[in-house]
Amino acid sequence: MQIQNPVLPGFNSDPSIIRVEDTYYIATSTFEWFPGVRIHASKDLVHWNLVKNVLDTTAMLDMKGNPSSGGIWAPDLSYADGKFWLIFTDVKITDGNFKDMKNYLTTAETIEGPWSEPVFVNGVGFDASLFHDEDGRKYLVQQTWDHREYHHPFDGITLTEFDTNTMKLKPETARTIFSGTAVKLVEGPHLYKINGEYFLFAAEGGTIFTHQEVVARSKSLNSMSFVVEPDGPFITNFDTPNSYLQKQGHGALVSTPGGEWYYASLTARPWNHDNESATDPRGWSTLGRETSIQKVEWDDAGWPRVVGGHGGQTFVEAPQDAILTDAPVDHAQHDEFNDTILDINWNTLRVPFTEKMGSTGTGKLTLVGQGSLSNTFDLSLIARRWQAFYFDAETKVKFNPYSYQSMAGLTNYYNHSHWSWIFITKNDDGQNVIEVGENKGGLRNGSYTSYLRDNAPVIPEDIEYVYFKSENRKESYTYYYSFDSENWLSTGVTLDAAILSDDYVVREYGGFFTGAYIGLAAVDYSGYDSTAEFDYFDYKELGDHKDINGTISWQKSESRFY
Structure with a gap:
């Protein structure tokens, strides 16, 4: 070995x-x-x-x-x-x-x-x-x-x-x-x-x-x-x-x-x-x-x-006396939230998952909206590590936001000042819409951008669930959405993955030592506890050394330029 x-x-x-x-x-x-x-x-x-x-x-x-x-x-x-x-x-x-x-x-x-x-x-x-x-x-x-x-x-x-x-x-x-x-x-x-x-x-x-x-x-x-x-x-x-x-x-x-x-x-x-x-x-x-x-x-x-x-x-x-250990071939995760305890791969920020954040079990995860993704005190987010450069992650969410201050969806997250997500929210006309937001750089808490503000897709009134997907391809990642889980529509937003790295953040201020996460979150900073329901989460690795078409571009090599 x-x-x-x-x-x-x-x-x-x-x-x-x-x-x-x-x-x-x-x-x-x-x-x-x-x-x-x-x-x-x-x-x-x-x-x-x-x-x-x-x-x-x-x-x-x-x-x-x-x-x-x-x-x-x-x-x-x-x-x-x-x-x-x-x-x-x-x-x-x-x-x-x-x-x-x-x-x-x-x-x-x-x-x-x-x-x-x-x-x-x-x-x-x-x-x-x-x-x-x-x-x-x-x-x-x-x-x-x-x-x-x-x-x-x-x-x-x-x-x-x-x-x-x-x-x-x-x-x-x-x-x-x-x-x-x-x-x-x-x-x-x-x-x-x-x-x-x-x-x-x-x-x-x-x-x-x-x-x-x-x-x-x-x-x-x-x-x-x-x-x-x-x-x-x-x-x-x-x-x-x-x-x-x-x-x-x-x-x-x-x-x-x-x-x-x-x-x-x-x-x-x-x-x-x-x-x-x-x-x-x-x-x-x-x-x-x-x-x-x-x-x-x-x-x-x-x-x-x-x-x-x-x-x-x-x-x-490997050691000459190594004893073969059974372990998964990759770090794929599929969670239908049937257990009342979160899977060992899930993490929360700073405090444990409690009823204040939501609940899990009986085939769904419920998240109660709290502070924004920049909040270091009260935040309803569960997330897991990126463990491959190439992966797809998707979820299915039901959410009826109170206002534009209510949001729920799928996030790629580094820390309180560097993150993005695709989420359901409400526009000024009272319609439920899909938005992509990114927070990065600049001030200590970052600067926020709404990418779909002029053409945010409106969710049809007869649609109960919306599907979200993040396709991560080493240097960048793109958000998609679907109303039926079969026909996926691109948001047209492709984001630079470098922003979710120690090396990017440390150039701006301080020392940072973690890594990128993918996860589920609900926000309602109005304080009205809008609640989101997630039906499943799926994380599927495509391999660290494949290009966007799936072609293997790295073999047994000591060089990082593969």
């Missing part, structure tokens, strides 16, 4: 990988999306199944009002003393000089839970991980934040002993063990003890195209005793602009039962418009930061090296 990267396509970033007996687990960041912390499992490192969303109640996680790309940053999963340990950060401020955050710890005897009520740990910095030393001591290892304008904000990696009797840190033991290299922005630390030495893996360069991972080692945990790996960095794509995989860096190390080593890293697969340079901009990563796995070998001096060079490989040799 071969590992084909990315192993977790679509927004699955900052992987923390471990092995418990013959099973590998990866925990990934979820930011403002709820539930928090996704965990995938595999026995072969090739095929993966989503098995758990850990933080699934407001008692465990409440992100109401959190800024976009705040919330859950870089969870750390470990296993010791017969149980799983999960450290996670909830970031409350993302821009400016401050990064107010809280780090928490939860544990469980099995990956499915129940997981314990989170214990507050500290707010020193984000990307915290828990190191279990051979002598039984435990340490929190974390990025350290410095708000002072005359210091660099990434103030090294701090190590603090954790007392399992009191379930609290010992702040008097805190010390900086690594300040990073001249690349700066040191974060995402994971600590290991291998062959009697401590190895610290840490990310640098920011989670953009300058991203990298460095390794340092020491015989002790004393302050500033770590020496950086020569001829590094350990992994980066900064100097491999033609590689299919980009942005590799932040991640974690794991060993197989047979003694082989692998490294799980975040990655991205940018693409360019035909009229753009292939290297500047390096591209638009609409699927967000994904997860790749690289094989690791140890050189004669005892340093870890990525097999094939620090740029990594798309195709990687």
Whole structure:
């Protein structure tokens, strides 16, 4: 078998990988999306199944009002003393000089839970991980934040002993063990003890195209005793602009039962418009930061090296002792909403799906209109990740809007300021019509455009349901509608997919770290609770490497220019 990267396509970033007996687990960041912390499992490192969303109640996680790309940053999963340990950060401020955050710890005897009520740990910095030393001591290892304008904000990696009797840190033991290299922005630390030495893996360069991972080692945990790996960095794509995989860096190390080593890293697969340079901009990563796995070998001096060079490989040799894992061939989803609990692939924003948003079951999803798609407090939206460049998504909706302030339909969504949708609303003549709206760029909350304002299709009075479809073709996507599910009509609106990427948004302001979603939403900012009924949702992947006519245009290649 071969590992084909990315192993977790679509927004699955900052992987923390471990092995418990013959099973590998990866925990990934979820930011403002709820539930928090996704965990995938595999026995072969090739095929993966989503098995758990850990933080699934407001008692465990409440992100109401959190800024976009705040919330859950870089969870750390470990296993010791017969149980799983999960450290996670909830970031409350993302821009400016401050990064107010809280780090928490939860544990469980099995990956499915129940997981314990989170214990507050500290707010020193984000990307915290828990190191279990051979002598039984435990340490929190974390990025350290410095708000002072005359210091660099990434103030090294701090190590603090954790007392399992009191379930609290010992702040008097805190010390900086690594300040990073001249690349700066040191974060995402994971600590290991291998062959009697401590190895610290840490990310640098920011989670953009300058991203990298460095390794340092020491015989002790004393302050500033770590020496950086020569001829590094350990992994980066900064100097491999033609590689299919980009942005590799932040991640974690794991060993197989047979003694082989692998490294799980975040990655991205940018693409360019035909009229753009292939290297500047390096591209638009609409699927967000994904997860790749690289094989690791140890050189004669005892340093870890990525097999094939620090740029990594798309195709990687699987472990010799891999156990074939049954997993779906793609990420297709068809939901007729027969269950009273949302499918594991659905997410909401900041808070869980409750009766305030709507209900599901008996063959329909009901959404009660609340705030606009720019609202960070009250929003009725369920959505799932884009996990392929080429896919179709469609739904069937019944909705009788109160006014133009009432809307319901199908959305392609990145964050509160970058999204679009096709929806039912009411025009000034009191007719139910179909509109396409897009919000993007400009101000902090974006600028809105109504594309069909002069010729919005009127819904015939005898039509109860309207069908919506989004055809996504890597660089762009187009909305369609139908009154009978057979004859599809184009809205004539084709939108630039790049706008729904980290790379586009970060050029305007702040740092953004998620990925594009497709979903269902209802809005009624008039406050009159107009309610929409969705009959089904269908997401069908056409393959990452097919052109608009379905012709395969990419085979086994290490180049992203396919």
